[in-house]
Amino acid sequence: MSSNESFNKLQQRLNLTRRSFPKGTATGAGALAAGGLAEMKYGKEAQAFVYEPYPKDNELDTVVTSCAHNCGSRHMLVAHKWKDVIVRLSTDDGSYQKNGHFGKDTMEEPQLRACLRGRSYRQRIYSAERLLYPMLRVGERGEGKFKRVSWDEALNFVVKKMNHIKSTYGPTAILDQSYAGASYGVLHKSDQIEGLLGRFLGMFGCRTNSWSVPSYxxxxxxxxxxxxxxxxxxxxxxxxxxxxxxxxxxxxxxxxxxxxxxxxxxxxxxxxxxxxxxxxxxxxxxxxxxxxxxxxxxxxxxxxxxxxxxxxxxxxxxxxxxxxxxxxxxxxxxxxxxxxxxxxxxxxxxxxxxxxxxxxxxxxxxxxxxxxxxxxxxxxxxxxxxxxxxxxxxxxxxxxxxxxxxxxxxxxxxxxxxxxxxxxxxxxxxxVGKGWHAEAVAYPYDQYANIWFQAIKSDRWAHCVLNYPNVKREEVGLWPRQDATDGQIPNIKAIFWQGSDWLNQLTNINKDLAAIKMLELVVCMDSTITPSGIWADVLLPVSTHFERHDTALPWYKGHYYIHRPKVIEPMGESKTDIQIFTELAYRIGGDVFGKAYNPKASRDYFNNNDAVDEAYLREWWETKVMAHQHIEMTWNEFKRHGVYKVKMDKPLVGFRDQIEKGIPFETASxxxxxxxxxxxxIADWKKTKYGYHIPSIPKWIEPWESLNSPKTKDFPFHLISPHPRWRTHSIFNNCSWLRETYEQEVTVNASDAKRLGLKNGDTVEIWNDRGKVVVPVYVTERCMPGVLVLHEGVWMDLDENGVDRSGNPDFLTLDEPSPAGAFAYNTVLCNIQKTKLAHRPGWDQLSTSRAHVFRRDY
Amino acid sequence: MSTKKDVKKIREAVKRHKRETYTPVQPDMQLGFVHHNVDCIGCRACEIACKDKNGLAPGPRFRRVQYIEGGTYPDVFAYKVNMSCNHCAEPACLPTCPTGAIFKRKKDGIVDIDSTLCIGCRRCEAACPYGAPQYDPSENIVKKCNMCVDEIDAGRKPYCVMACMMRVLDIGPIEKIWDSSLETVALGASDKVSRQVKNMANIELTKPSIGFVAHSKGKLK
Amino acid sequence: MKRYCLFLTLLLLSMSAATLWAAQKTGEINYDQARWDPLHFQPAIATATNEQCLSCHQEVLTREVLTNSPAGVVVNDSLAWYQTLSTYEGPQKTFHQRHLTENLAKKLMNMKCNTCHQGNDPREQAVIPPNHEQTQYTLRKQVNPEICLMCHGDFPDYKVMGLPSEWNTSGAIFQNNCLLCHVGIRSNRHQVNYLNAEAIETAGKENSDVCFGCHGGRQWYRISYPYARNSWPGIAKEVPEWAKDRPTESNPRFRITDQKTANK
Known part of the structure; x- marks a missing residue:
């Protein structure tokens, strides 16, 4: 076997490329990474394995880390690596914690076993969709034509545009659409309100914030x-x-x-x-x-x-x-x-x-x-x-x-x-369900953490852009300000995405697409190309959490910290979010801005960040975790174990102290x-962030669309779009291992299907006056009649008539938030029928388990 | 060095052996899987862990969590049946192999395949009543679950078992699994193990080393 | 999707996506629709011809075994069990070739794609609701192993046949001739539509390896198929114990339409 041939085989076996086409010219990101493994020697033992060479776990380096997305969980991942390549991932087996041993799994310190999404991370790191270099748009916005540029060129472009936009349109012109997609860690945090982007844009002096959280x-x-x-x-x-x-x-x-x-x-x-x-x-x-x-x-x-x-x-x-x-x-x-x-x-x-x-x-x-x-x-x-x-x-x-x-x-x-x-x-x-409180912030957190000049309900940005200046404050849910700018409608001319695929995820995408064409700058910072990124002017490659130093914390339930060392070197030319913002700060405002944004860093942080990141994390551990939470394990010991599981005296029950000890609740009364x-x-609702009246006690209020609505005459089905198991929102949509376990399909009750002449596998179109999507149908008795279920997060894929062939439900949702700010993702009436339009799943379905019997190109 | 005559003798011996009826290895102890069909949430973390462990491309699935449902709205039910290779007492795949790539370990009865010896005739795939051998079209060979022998030999458990968030998948000596005496959280205190569930092929074909806690609708009368 | 393709091209990443999408666009392959083609399901699959199946699944017959295994086993130097039989000459073949296109297969059998493949719903993991009486064992794969068992089982006890040991070792006593005994002791069980009963008869007389190939050579399963006890001239009045629960007619799917001819 020639070395080239065996090299290709290796790649396939490690599944480093997204699709393993025998004739594919797949030389993606993974190929570069696989170089280390190709050198690997293996002994010929009298044992058979599924494939050779077969590196066993005990022959590989073991590094404890975690998964990183905003799914409401956080579990341990253990990387088994050869040189700079992650060969496979396992999870908590009880042996890593202090006094742990293989199989230890107690009520007090349970194993933190990762789910299917976490286990597929290697496909995300080494995916063909991975962003490795800064890119600048060369075609029309949304056309998807980019050229590779140097960091210098990309950053200078952004700086120039930012300065121009701020001086021309004022301090509300840049919309912060950061979200928790890329980085939920204590240091590298993409967050809607107080994350790294918010700090950067606030200090820059041009930021409209998005205040309502899509999830909850x-x-x-x-x-x-x-x-x-x-x-x-x-x-x-x-x-x-x-x-x-x-x-x-x-x-x-x-x-x-x-x-x-x-x-x-x-x-x-x-x-x-x-x-x-x-x-x-x-x-x-x-x-x-x-x-x-x-x-x-x-x-x-x-x-x-x-x-x-x-x-x-x-x-x-x-x-x-x-x-x-x-x-x-x-x-x-x-x-x-x-x-x-x-x-x-x-x-x-x-x-x-x-x-x-x-x-x-x-x-x-x-x-x-x-x-x-x-x-x-x-x-x-x-x-x-x-x-x-x-x-x-x-x-x-x-x-x-x-x-x-x-x-x-x-x-x-x-x-x-x-x-x-x-x-x-x-x-x-x-x-909400938030339980144990973790010390969550290791990045610089001071008076600059959350400066904003206007804040709107997050799903009203397109409405604001399309109708500016004829917009009423209650329509966009303006957050009140204590100065003369209170009530001023933001003049949004630019969007920044950090760890956010919001163009694919917010409501009424067709309206968003109309609005984004009117902007002067769209910046996307992510580790993979996303459906949103396609619409950006600049793509800045962000290293994944495997490629930078951090610590993971649970944010919903669970009480533990998991260390996240830099498992591998950043791939391609990717940089961390803080590196990018720090460098932008230096370029915009010299040492003053640069030093203020990232006090521990020096001018060469863009190229040398390890010592500074370590210093931030150590300080956080020692002054917050150890000092506030009375945890005795030292930073070095924590790094050695990779995980710290907090032992509770008694189970943590929400409001136990209020009920048992009579401590007052944190309300006014x-x-x-x-x-x-x-x-x-509240007397004047327009001057609140809500914009509209909300009863002071819980009440039933008829929603604007439901199965009881007269609109059911034209749109007789109610569509809900819950979270899929096989993606975290839109993240992991490109992972073939996960795609193999499910399909994007609409769930229809069996009696409805019978009436409509639908059977499993039929392609249907689902539409209302906001948009149209095409998906296969799954007929089941497990769904209520009159209800359709279409999972959110699939990567949009428009045909020439603006029909979404991927089946993204947010082409059908309405960008009308509830008064309190809740996204009305599940308030959707629509209709459904069999169609000749094409559904495009967006990946190689021929690879699925039963498809090898089907003719394909060998 | 063998003489020409020796080669002929060897060929004759091989031929004779090949014609003999295969007698399965009697393992010192047979390992098998146990799965709780009801308490499994069907997340398929075990499947993904397996794909990652074995470096599989999309296509071959050594472990398959199968979703079963039934009933009429609103009186419905659902459960999962999770199978990989059942490391059968009388594996049908083994004698079909023309190159001897499949073997059964004496120590623990694991049926392993050395896919580097596979020529892709896919006979084992056809012979297995449970669909364990998986054809990989990218390499034109068949591969299958080997219960992570490397992990077992290192004193650990297979990746799928260690991936289970619900702890409803485990391995153990198959006799203990069948009489529900295995000490494992996969089994609840009152759970009884069945060797077969509905829609699963006749276990007499190969005597698979697997046990299930069956759903009431999945139990055989 | 044009822009994705362009983008990926620019990135010099995998071209496969573009290839696939291009293929889908030309209309040559639409996997999504093709796999739900009615031909894949009852009732259409019951009458599907091999030509219909092979028009898409042609690789079933054209795909050959590797010449070398990944570790270098040379196929031509290795010996499959069927190559030890005097009935077989030639190189190793794939499973489907052995059943459909090999000389012996064509001579002795009349197998079609739908002899084994009876269709299955790719979305469903089992019949709804689960039902063990229906022999659609979709918990495994597309074929019901009971079909395999019809040829690949093993008569469990040589003593019942009056042999002193397994045929491998006792065959010589009987001149390696199955029909020495079975010319008299036999039913008409080859009278099914997937076999050429007369050809088997002729070939079996010439060479017992023909019988041995199916009946216990390197059988897959160590149990036997409970064949229907179709009556034959001279059938005993008393049903023996081991045949008590057996049906008296073959599965309708495998019956030869003209039963008179078959029973002559």
């Missing part, structure tokens, strides 16, 4: 109003203690959502916990936990909850002692004195439910007409919930991504409070505010 703005708003904090979660091990678990729109079998959430829930099941799922789909979570499935019309959750509340109140099943002690505004007896004199604080929740104000008692029968759940089931569930202790009503984020989604989240909090399931182990106040003090005292 309904529940953050609700938790802040109700509890005064988004830290409303219990740690995942407490789920094992529940006697009843109501998964409201929650599918942890897809999202995982926490270190070991799904595993602890299995323990609960083994201990006799009963599970209920309220969801338009019979999800895998329902199957695993043998849940009672209650199918519900999308975006009618608050009505069903109101019906449950009515049953509980009218049968006097509420925990009145708990209400009297801890809750504001649940009933007449818990109303504050100031309420009757306030702008919106006259009503209490119980009287609303009983119909005292509007003459309409929110009975289970009333609710049933709205949500489609039989009244007897609403009663049965309400009775179960009110009489089982402890019971966890886990109100997930999905049903909140709706028109008036905050009412669903608030209504859930009211149920949790009236049954006294807050602050007790096995109960649940979530909500110190109580659980079912009547929100903040909302009750």
């Amino acid at each position: 703005e309904a529940t953050t708003a609700s938790s802040k109003w109700t509890y005064g904090t988004i830290q409303d979660g219990s740690e995942d091990d407490t789920f094992a203690e529940s006697k009843l678990m109501i998964m409201w729109g929650w599918n942890p079998a897809y999202t995982f959502h926490g270190g070991n959430t799904v595993m602890y829930m299995r323990m609960a099941k083994q201990r006799g916990c009963k599970f209920v799922l309220i969801d338009p789909q019979y999800t895998d979570s329902a199957a695993v936990y043998d849940a009672w499935w209650i199918p519900i019309k999308p975006n009618t959750d608050a009505a069903m909850m109101a019906g449950m509340a009515h049953y509980i109140f009218s049968n006097n099943l509420q925990d009145q002692a708990f209400i009297d002690k801890f809750v504001q505004g649940m009933d007449a007896g818990t109303m504050p004195d100031w309420g009757k004199n306030s702008a919106n604080g006259q009503e209490n929740f119980k009287d609303y439910i009983l119909g005292t104000y509007d003459g309409q008692p929110k009975t289970p029968e009333w609710a049933s007409k709205i949500c489609g759940v039989p009244a007897k089931d609403i009663i049965k569930l309400a009775d179960m919930y009110a009489t089982t202790k402890p019971a966890a009503l886990k109100a997930s984020w999905g049903p909140g991504r709706n028109a008036y989604g905050e009412q669903y989240s608030r209504m859930a909090a009211a149920l949790q409070a009236m049954t006294g399931n807050i602050g007790i182990i096995g109960g649940c106040a979530e909500g 110190g109580k659980i505010e079912i009547l929100s003090s903040e909302l009750a005292n």
Whole structure:
């Protein structure tokens, strides 16, 4: 075998290229990296392996690191590498932590096993879509024509444009669309509000911020109003203690959502916990936990909850002692004195439910007409919930991504409070669900952390750009300012994407595409080419978290830190985000800006960052982790182990201290505010970030699109777009291992399909007045009639008529946020029919397991 | 050096041996997999871990988590059946191989394949009742799960087992799996192991070394 | 997608995406639609001709075994078990070639693609709902192994046949001639549409390796297929114990349409 031939074979076996076409001229990023491995010697032992040469784990270097995306979980990855090539990844086996050993997996220190997405990371690092060099656009915007340029040329271009835009259009002209896609670490953090980009643009003096979070703005708003904090979660091990678990729109079998959430829930099941799922789909979570499935019309959750509340109140099943002690505004007896004199604080929740104000008692029968759940089931569930202790009503984020989604989240909090399931182990106040608090910031954090000149609801940017200056402040949800610029509509002329694929991920993409053509600068910083990046003017290659030094922290559930050393050298010419921003700062404002942006760095940080990054991380560990959290392990010891698992004295339960020790809640009243003090005292809604009225107590509000809407005449199906299991939003969409496990397809109920003449595998078009997408259909009994399910995040692929051939649901969503800021991702009516239009999955389907029987080019 | 006569003798011996009925290796201890069909969330992390471990291109899937569903709305059910190679007591793949690439280990009964000896006739693929041997069109050879023998020999467990977020996949001596006495969190306290589930091929064909905790709808009467 | 292609080209990255998309655009291959072609499912697959199947899946027959394995095993120097039989001459062949295009296969058998392949839904992992009575074992692959078992099983006990040991070692006593006994002791089980019963009869008389090739040479499975007990002239009145549960007619799919001819 010639050396070239064996080299190609090696590449294929290591699967370093995205597609292994026998005749492919694949010499991508992976080929360069594979050089190290080609030299590798291997002994001829009397053992067979699937392929040779076969490097065994014990012959490779072992480096503990983690996955890095904003999926709500964070797990350990262990890189097994040869020289500078990661040969494979494994995960926590219990042996890396202090006093660990192979197989150690206790309730107190469980293994942090990575999911399928984390396990496929090697395909992302070495993908053909990897961005390796700075690129400048040469064709029309969106045409996808770029040329490779030097860093010098790319950065100078950006600097020149930034200066011009700021001096011409003022301090609101650059829109910060950073998100958590690239870097969730303590040092290299892409974050919507206080990340590295926000700091850079704020210090530069030109930044419009995007304030609403696509994932969960309904529940953050609700938790802040109700509890005064988004830290409303219990740690995942407490789920094992529940006697009843109501998964409201929650599918942890897809999202995982926490270190070991799904595993602890299995323990609960083994201990006799009963599970209920309220969801338009019979999800895998329902199957695993043998849940009672209650199918519900999308975006009618608050009505069903109101019906449950009515049953509980009218049968006097509420925990009145708990209400009297801890809750504001649940009933007449818990109303504050100031309420009757306030702008919106006259009503209490119980009287609303009983119909005292509007003459309409929110009975289970009333609710049933709205949500489609039989009244007897609403009663049965309400009775179960009110009489089982402890019971966890886990109100997930999905049903909140709706028109008036905050009412669903608030209504859930009211149920949790009236049954006294807050602050007790096995109960649940979530909500946001954030549990243990990690020390999260190692990068420079000071008065410059979050400077902004205007802030808008994130999905209103296109509306703002297209209609400027004829835009009302409430239309874009302007955040109030304390100076003369309050209420000024931002004149957006540029977008910065850091770790963000928002063009593919925000609502109503067709409107976004119209708006982006009007901008003067679009910068995309990412480690792979993304559908958004195609529309950029400048592509700046960012090294992945395998190629830079950091520490990972859980942000949702779990209590641990995982060290992330620089496992391999940055690929191509990629740089870290901080390197890029620091260099831009030096180029824009010389030593003053440069030093202020990155105080520990010197002028050559762009080329030498290791010592500075180490210094930031060590300082963070010693002055925050060790000092604040009383963790005794030294930085060097932590680096040696690669992981630190915090041992708790007792399971962390959200609001345990408030309930057990009487510590006040962080609200104005110190109580659980079912009547929100903040909302009750708002008189002029236009001057708030909400823009529009929000009731002070949870209420059912008819959404602008639902199966009860007259619009169903033209668009009879309700489309929901939940998170897929096989991507983190749009990340990993290009990984063939993951693509092999699923297809982008629309789920249709079997009786609907029969009526429409659809069978499995048919290609359909789904459309409404906002757009059209083409996908294959999956027919099943596991979906509610009238509901279509299309997972978010697939990479858009437009044909010449603007039809999306990939099946991205955000061509159908509406860019109208809920007053509190929730994205209405799941408030979509549409229609569906068989089509001759082509679906393009965007990858080589011929590679799938059963396709080798099909003729292909050998 | 062998003489011409010796070569002839050897050829005759080989020929005779090839004509003999294959007698399976009796392992000192047979390892097998156990999978909980109900408690598996079907995430396929085991599949991806396996692909990464074995450096597989898209196409061959040594481990296959299969999604089963049924019922009529709203009374539906779903479960998963997870299989790779079952390291059978009487492997059908083994005697079909014209180059002797497949063998069964005496120590633990693992059926291993040396794909470097494979010529791609795909006979083993056809013979296996469970679809374990996987054809890799990019190399024109067949590969399959070897239970990560390198990991087992190093005192660890296969990648798929160590990848399971739910801890519902494990390995162990197959007799202990079948009588539900294996100490593993894959099995709940009252779980009983079945050797076969619905839609799985007749286990008498090869006597596969695998056990399942079956879903009530997947149990054989 | 034009812009992706251009972009990838510029990056000098994998060309495969462009190749695939180009192929899809020309309409030659649309995998997405082709795999859901009705021909892949019942009822169309039941009457599918080999020509129809092979018009797409031609590589099933054209693909050859490697000349060398990756480690250098030379195919022509190795001996497959069927090459030890006097009935076979020639190089090693792939599984499908052995069943469909080899001389002996063509002479003795009448196999078609749909003798084994009865279609399967690529989206479903099993029949819905799961049903063990239906023999669509989609938990594994596209073919039901019971079909394989019809030829690749093993009569479990040589003693029942009155042999002193396995045929390998006792054949010589019987002049290596199966029909020495089986000219009398036999049913009409070769009378199925995927075999050429008369050709088997003739060939079996000439050379017992013909029989041996299917009946226990290097069998796949160590159990036997419960063949239908089609009656034959001189069938015993009493059904022996081992045949108690067996059907009395072959699977309708394999019956020869003109039963009179078949039973003559």
